[in-house]
Amino acid sequence: MHKNIKMGILASIAVILIIIFLFTDMGNYWEYVVPNRAIKILAIILTGTAIAFSTVVFQTITNNRILTPSIIGLDSLYMLIQTFLIFAFGSSSLTVMNKSLNFMISVGLMVLFAGLLYRFLFKREGQNIYFLLLVGLVMGTLFQSFSSFMQVIIDPNEFQVVQDRMFASFNNINTDLLLVSFVLILLVSLYFARFIKYLNVLSLGREQAINLGVDYNYVVKRLLIVVAILISISTALVGPITFLGLLVVNVAYQFFKTYQHTHLIFGSILISIIALIGGLLIVERVFTFSTTLSVIINFIGGVYFIYLLLKENNSW
Amino acid sequence: MVEVKNVSKQYGNKNVVDNVSLQIAKGKITSFIGPNGAGKSTLLSMISRLISKDSGExxxxxxxxxxxxxxxxxxxxxxxxxxxxxxxxxTIRELVSFGRFPYSQGRLTKEDWRYVDEAIHYMELEDIEDKFLDQLSGGQQQRAYIAMVIAQNTDYILLDEPLNNLDMKHSVQIMKVLRRLTDELGKTVIIVIHDINFASCYSDYIVALKDGKVVQEGPTEEIIDSSVLKGIYEMDINIEHINENRIAVYYA
Amino acid sequence: MKKRYLFIAFLILSITSLFVGVKDITPLDLFHLSEDQLQIMMISRLPRLVSLIIAGASMSICGLIMQQLSRNKFVSPTTAGTMDAARLGILVSLILFSSATMMEQMIIASLFALAGTFLFMKLLDRIKFKDAIFIPLVGLMFGNIINSITTFFAFKHDLIQSISSWLHGDFSMVMTGRYEMIYISIPLVIISYLFAQKFTVAGMGEELSTSLGLNYRFVVNIGLVIVALSTTVVLLTVGTIPFLGLIVPNIVSIYHGDNLKKNLSHTALLGAVFLLLCDILGRILIYPYEIPIGLTVGVIGSVIFLYLLMRRKAYA
Known part of the structure; x- marks a missing residue:
């Protein structure tokens, strides 16, 4: 099958799912339901894009298909920020209620953290990208220790609020934030455009990339920052969905069987939109809210991944 | 010409490459030889900017x-x-086409593809050009990578132990290609090589390193010499002349 | 560090541990303990001390065994999915048998821990690029994947709260009647001693150890069973103690080389000392409240781990 046909199939599935999601099961208040759902769809497209896109880039930089960008501790940092805000100011405080402020603080701190991490590690001679990741991961564990400590101390009712934040949700998305995120992601993508040609070469590994004239440190540093910004935005907007990227990018690799990044990026974006909307349909219309979408996505992502690991395949 | 001036590299407290200076002439095959851990590969990597140098130019x-x-x-x-x-x-063809990246930034023109085809032809890989790399033997893979380097069409070609894990036939094949690249296309080839007899038979110039320093350098005839080699490897090595080639005999 | 000094530190810390707490008991009281004080000693303080020592020693030994078998300094129950698999096992036992006894929980959890560790070891065989730092990264990611499955079922059965109680170790709940299972670790430690030499040989790889006349599979399996059982026992009695199995053996090997037989007693002793120290710190820092051991070990452990990583880099 030609790759463009495959892309067409994915796009059609995505569109069909969007239509089903928007216009079925509307009840009597369609003038209220449809715009509400449209906001959800927009949020899904935005976060799905950000996550798929950044995971493809991240896996190419790390030359590895088992890693996701949140591994550098961004998820844990987000949880720590949320827990701390609730711990320090209480769940009813302005910062939690005022979503814009919370959004700004979260994105700002996450990007700052990633920036410091990169800066610190790229300064060292002979940096190894896995070293960076492991340090990030350990920092993540550290953040987790702090948050779980605070979670134990705070009032059980407040814990409920924290727990809600542990799982991504597409409900109650603030339209202003959606707009802000959209603009931010658009700007980042425009900035990224000039690096896209390097991705195929980067997937040959560091030495080959340098041999072929890529200014490796310069390019990789900037790509990593792009990745951190995208992940921070999507996490602050809806919450952490750790394994979505892992799932969709690997499906894209299996489906397209190519190394061409233009196909991989657009393919994974479409697959993640399909996964999220399909998942939401299942959660809202089949399970009727008994469980959270991100939990299901992480579950499916996890199981699928263990399957990939067990299957005779040595591509990592 | 490649000119190395007072270059050093440290790992921890160890000087892997220690204040090395040398000049490598154009249009020749130059071999880096020396015992394990002499700093040959590190020097090669620094020349090709894969790793940074601590000091020198x-x-x-x-x-x-x-x-x-x-x-x-x-x-x-x-x-x-x-x-x-x-x-x-x-596939081999896809790999070789990456060699054109510096010229095309990923959008290959007709001319770029011509270079790719020529490189594949040069390495006699036409029959298997659509095979995937992981379906190939070690020798075929090595030829595919060299084809990529040929497609890159650079004046200087650096190879780090290109004969590693290859059998005799493939080793000779690769060395002959390198010889042709210098003689026919005027390339400058620099290799790190362990087998001093391959170095002796195919290179024009030899640089011997030991403990991060250049201990001997000169035209092949001068280096492949019993007393010079003894200084480098600390063992007795006889040199026999067979069909105009100098063969080091050190097996017994 | 001589073993003698380590032993003296161990004695001092053990005694200190007995006399730190909300209820004032001084060493002088020992000879005329009131009914009250005697009770506290027997029901809470002594069990706490015993479980601290056993947990510290056995977790460190587990780490040491795993590092020997995988030939990687950064592998441990926390970085190989063992802990996470055990947690999934506990959850499964809770779901399957609503009133599972400790024993049933332990058996099922151990089986899961064993399966998880096996899976990880299998994964290691399959990884072509055996970078020392890459392997723990894969292990931690693997653990996250198992966690996502755990979260899915926990969410479905409303057990998130119980899950988080196993997430951070806490010795304050250790008292008579609830901790005795930890004694199972003692025979396991003895078996590790008996097998120490064989683990060292097995660590040199399957081919080499077979040619040395060792039943490689058998020895590796024994090692993994010890690790799985000890991890589960500690998890069930006190909860997750991050990094312990990782950092203690590394510190010992820095000043003592890599002979397992020689290092076992050192590692066990240092593990106990480290855990006792963290526990006492946790108990006095915000006296009369208590910082759970998960946090103190998490913080101190991450810092030491980062230091070890940096140090390795400097000598690479």
């Missing part, structure tokens, strides 16, 4: 390597390391 055609635009440099010098693990599945 390296000039390629008069330009300092670390000050060059990386993409421009990639049109002048190419390097092939001994271990190439590539995580993606590529």
């Amino acid at each position: 390296i000039f390629i055609d008069g330009e300092e390597v670390s000050k060059c635009n990386s993409n421009e440099l990639a049109k002048k010098i190419s390097i092939l390391k001994q271990s190439n693990h590539i995580n993606i599945r590529l």
